[in-house]
Amino acid sequence: MTLATDxxxxxxxxxxxxxxxxxxxxxxxxxxxxxTGDRILALDTMVVNAIGLVVLMGLAQGTRIYFEVSLIxxxxxxxxxxxxxxxxxxxxxxx
Amino acid sequence: MxxxxxxxxxxxxxxxxxxxxxxxxxIGLLKFNDSMTRLHAPTKVGTVGVGxxxxxxxxxxxxxxxxxxxxxxxxxFLFVTAPISANFIAKVNMHRSNCxxxxxxPGDDQWATFDIPAxxxxxxxxxxxxxxI
Numbered sequence: 001m002t003l004a005t006d007x008x009x010x011x012x013x014x015x016x017x018x019x020x021x022x023x024x025x026x027x028x029x030x031x032x033x034x035x036t037g038d039r040i041l042a043l044d045t046m047v048v049n050a051i052g053l054v055v056l057m058g059l060a061q062g063t064r065i066y067f068e069v070s071l072i073x074x075x076x077x078x079x080x081x082x083x084x085x086x087x088x089x090x091x092x093x094x095x
Numbered sequence: 096m097x098x099x100x101x102x103x104x105x106x107x108x109x110x111x112x113x114x115x116x117x118x119x120x121x122i123g124l125l126k127f128n129d130s131m132t133r134l135h136a137p138t139k140v141g142t143v144g145v146g147x148x149x150x151x152x153x154x155x156x157x158x159x160x161x162x163x164x165x166x167x168x169x170x171x172f173l174f175v176t177a178p179i180s181a182n183f184i185a186k187v188n189m190h191r192s193n194c195x196x197x198x199x200x201p202g203d204d205q206w207a208t209f210d211i212p213a214x215x216x217x218x219x220x221x222x223x224x225x226x227x228i
Contacts, residue, residue: 004103011110015148018114022121022140029133035187037130044180045124046135047155051169052117052145059106059152063132067165078176085183089190 015056023049040084047077102158106151113147120144130193134184142178146170 025049049087051070058066083093104166116139123136150168156162165219188194 001118005106006102008107011107011114015110015114015124018118022117025121025125026137035130035188035193036191037184037193040132041126041134041137041184042188045120045140046183047139048137048145048173049117049121052113052148053164055148055152055169055224059148059155062160064156064160064163064165069129071169071172074172074176075216078172078180081180082183085180085187088187089111089183 012056012060016053016060019049019052019056030058036088040081040088044077044081046080047073047081052088099159102154106155109147109151112142113151116140116144116147117134124154130188131185134181134188138177138181141173 023046026042026045030039030046033039051073054066054070054073058064058070087093120137120140123139124133130168149170153164153166157164182198189197191206200206
């Protein structure tokens, strides 16, 4: 029991570190660009990583209150990606 | 007792799979050298990466907590929306000429994304004839 609990705690800590690192790597891609498409893609990846971080936080604290947070982040992330891509494509979001 | 241990090992496995795929997606996003190639790497994060983390949460809360599968909603939402946003980003790359142009089609056919809708084409014709007059 203790071994399995320890193992899960280590995996949880490692997952926090790795997903945070991935967030930073996606942020580097947002900064270096070079095209608009790359920036939109990197922002979309950052939203997905943020969902992962929120889910990990819920797992670490043992609560279920973070479920709504991650669902709302997922919806806002999709809408903002489509809005950004549409703005670049058409020069307007709602025509 | 053993069944709790099996649950903890399953959660650990899911977490490890999730973090490996998230890392692979981020490395691909940084290392690939073309816009359209870069589009391919983060799809792993959106499907398997976050999917495995959500699965870990489902297993942990399902066996050791009160048990609910709300996380399946997030997973389904991500799976449904990922292709749509990827399609939009690919269109942005094509329209801003950040990738190789697609091959010419035979006859007067156009690729759908570069095609002008029939309604707008008539308006364009009207405008050109008006300017001629």
